[in-house]
């Protein structure tokens with residue numbers, strides 16, 4: 001590897017620094033083990049940055065992120081910042097970073113280890129072994145479309161928004177979706193509402209056109225209302241789903257909750273060159289911060305996603321995913337995924353990180 005690839009690490013607030021410390025241990029280990037040539041730089045971000053610099057996204061952090069190949073984020077926010085000026089709150093820093101880096105593709109896997117299936121609100125057999133990926137368009141659609149507003153019409157107020165996608169926006173997310181499907185089970189389901197919405201009609205037409213370059217991937221289409229139903233009826237039928245901003249917002253939350261374990265789920269937001277920001281889907285969990293009991297596995301799995309989707313190191317990614325599966329099988333549980341079964345070993349954040357490191361070192365997972 002000629003030039004070191006740069007990873008910027010943003011621990012953030014609350015449990016952020018605790019879970020990131022474990023993610024970093026895993027990253028360093030696979031870096032050494034697989035000779036990945038990665039260098040890391042830790043930057044201040046979120047509430048911590050507001051406390052120290054008066055802004056959640058200091059220029060130095062933004063510049064480091066711009067230059068990085070990938071970013072690993074813990075979590076930001078907390079009640080302490082609820083009274084801060086709105087545009088200086090930690091969440092604004094996060095939105096600003098996503099916008100600055102043009103992270104248009106949001107990947108949310110919903111993965112449920114068979115041993116944790118009882119955490120789901122669905123029947124064990126419906127979700128055990130669930131492994132689906134939702135790809136949500138993140139920077140377009142009805143959340144950004146113009147015109148929008150509330151105005152007086154015919155003597156009463158009306159509210160309106162515009163769901164709009166250009167051909168190039170659809171093409172961009174569709175290409176990414178086919179690429180991701182190729183790295184998984186090669187099945188892609190595009191979710192739209194083409195029976196009612198013209199914007200969806202165009203969406204479907206472009207997805208079909210992009211498919212010509214990805215004939216090895218099986219493409220299907222589903223209306224969003226049916227997709228919502230199928231997600232709770234038979235979620236294991238899906239491999240990768242791609243959809244617009246608003247449909248993805250709703251479906252990805254539903255899919256995440258199928259797994260019932262917020263401390264286990266990673267995510268990624270990618271730009272058009274594949275650069276990405278990787279983070280657990282959960283927040284800074286102020287209620288348990290400082291207690292050493294936060295589950296670091298969502299962060300560790302975010303490291304695996306980073307290796308797979310930005311750094312193109314699938315073998316290293318799989319070794320981490322296998323190590324996580326192995327510690328779950330061995331019965332290691334942070335309190336959020338503990339059920340009280342006799343075979344379980346209740347562990348702290350650090351002990352869980354160490355268990356993953358041990359599984360990686362033992363080679364059983366490589």
Ligand code: NAD
Nearest residue numbers: 075076077078262263282283284285286287288294295336
């Ligand atoms: P949260 O995800 O922080 O916590 C919800 C519940 O899940 C809490 O009971 C928490 O203890 C638990 N939990 C979360 N992560 C866990 C983990 N790794 N291990 C064990 N338990 C875990 O959501 P919230 O309480 O609504 O938000 C807290 C703060 O986080 C808010 O300031 C919010 O704005 C912020 N937030 C940040 C992000 C982010 O950084 N991307 C995302 C969501 C919320």
